[in-house]
Amino acid sequence: MQLQHPYLLFLGDAADDLAAKTAAGVAQWRPEWCVGQLRLPGCNTSLDLPDMTLEEAREAGARTLVVGVANRGGVISEAWQQTFLDAIALGYDVAAGLHQRLVDIPALRAAADREGRLLADVRHPRDRFGVGTGEPRTGRRLLAVGTDCSVGKMYTTLALEAEMKRRGLKADFRATGQTGIFIAGSGISVDAVIADFISGAVETLCPANDDDHWDIIEGQGSLFHPSFAGVSLGLLHGAQAESLVLCHEPERLHMRGLPNQALPGLQECMDLNLACARLTVPQPRFVGIALNTKRLSPEQAERVLKETEDRFGLPTVDPVRTGVAPIVDRLA
Template sequence: MLKPPYVLFVGDARDQLAAKTAVGVQYWRPQMCIGQIRLDGCRASLELPVMTIADACAAGARTLIVGLANAGGTISESWLPTLTEALGAGLHLASGLHQRLTDIPSLCAAAAASGCSLIDVRHPRQAFAVGTGARRSGRRLLTVGTDCSVGKMYTALAIERELHKRGIAADFRATGQTGIFIAGDGVSVDAVVADFISGAVEELAPANAPDHWDVIEGQGSLFHPSFAGVSLGLLHGAQAEVLVMCHEPTRTHMRGLPHQPMPALNDCIAANEAAARLTQPDARCIGVAVNTSGLTAAAAADTLERLADASGLPCVDPVAGSVAPLVERLLA
């Protein structure tokens, strides 16, 4: 669906978090990213050459990715001159924001004039069938979470990389916008019509060779009152025999909801295993991926040890540490 190499547009991002889509793509697919395009006042920093549109085209870029993730998911007026210039120079335009590129007449006109595509990855472009839960071949792993934004995508990508390092056939399957830019394809499951959540995931991670692993990016949490329906449909559609629980140990409440307590780790593991077994009776959680970026090194080590004791499972930080213990367990 997406044509690399990419040039990443970080616009006037006011901090690193506002450019988290670009940061994720550059971190996981540096070989697909040839540069960044910035506007005045940008405070995000990527480890990529700063370019103009002309530079990017000369360097071989084929697609400009809108790498910002703002609240509301809107396309800022201040970005339009650059985006229009990119289309005029022959670059495809891709965005994962809620507001569609195709809803902006000036971009539609520029795309039509140049023959370039406007790709809104958050919005499904196809109709899905209703899920069936019928057993399919191939091996599948799903990252699940105690909460939203705890590292489910990073964990899945780290596991895919570790499997590849060991020569094992594996594909990361993206279910959110940043993941789709990284994989080049995927389905933003939270934007699918509710009746088709599990069906969309059955199509995203279809039957495969018996020893092939699909490593599926989870979304939300069964314990998040806003999004648990998405998480459950994804769990049923994934039909994963292996679950990895992702956790951020400094959270004091569910993301965005100060009134909503975090679940206990073991309760969350048990609930995910029980729900997953509806479509995959062998489903089991094989480990915990802990985002320790908010902790000192000493506190991180203590936390990993404490959580491993409590859960009886390997606990690792997939970014600061290694997912090798998880991969060894899933291959055992």
């Protein structure tokens, strides 16, 4: 799925900052693609972008209205639909990553068909994928894996891509979730792929490439999360990544959404990921650890980063506080 940019970010009637985290991520990582934001009455959040009407943003070059807000259940609110219809009439594509699909709303589908516009439901892949083969392919690949969900895998891989490009290396971020797809402009939301085809979809996402080209692949879930381990395993096998980065939040006490499920130890997590990765990669290795230390003071974060690096002998960073340069140094 390929999205056209620039974007106008739709914040709708978001109740708070968290409800608009998708839009915030796009604005942070692809500011050059974002001409403005569109807010409806009752919106309680804002980005560092100008408020624009559909007409103003279209005049400024916007090509896709990106639904950067989520509500409970991931449904498309009736209060949003007139804005989407008006956008289609003005020549916009509309893109969303919600559980409910844009194309399942008859009025939107009819308007898009009439105007020849794209309704991009990025959480729901349109393509058909084959099963994975595990056959060796050229190019270099790095995958972020985690002790749990939502520990910084997307942020880490985006930071690695940015640092590598700053150094003139050939690198592309490969998105595997809806927010990442908005940021990259393309990708496959692997959690919506039929289980038998997850590894094949990832092989399609990062196919054979030049020997000096890096695909930096966004991770999903954790091999230790009872709810999502299947997605993580299919992604690991399809990525065939020679290099892995472990992502972890030190202060987290249990698996997200599962208060009775403890997080694995870092060594335990690395050992299982390496053992599983060897099915499709002869000699995978960890090249770094990325810690999300947002809950720690600067002094605590510095101590935890150093202790972890000393313990494992791997570059250990917080992509927000310290950047990821030490990990890229190891890749060179």
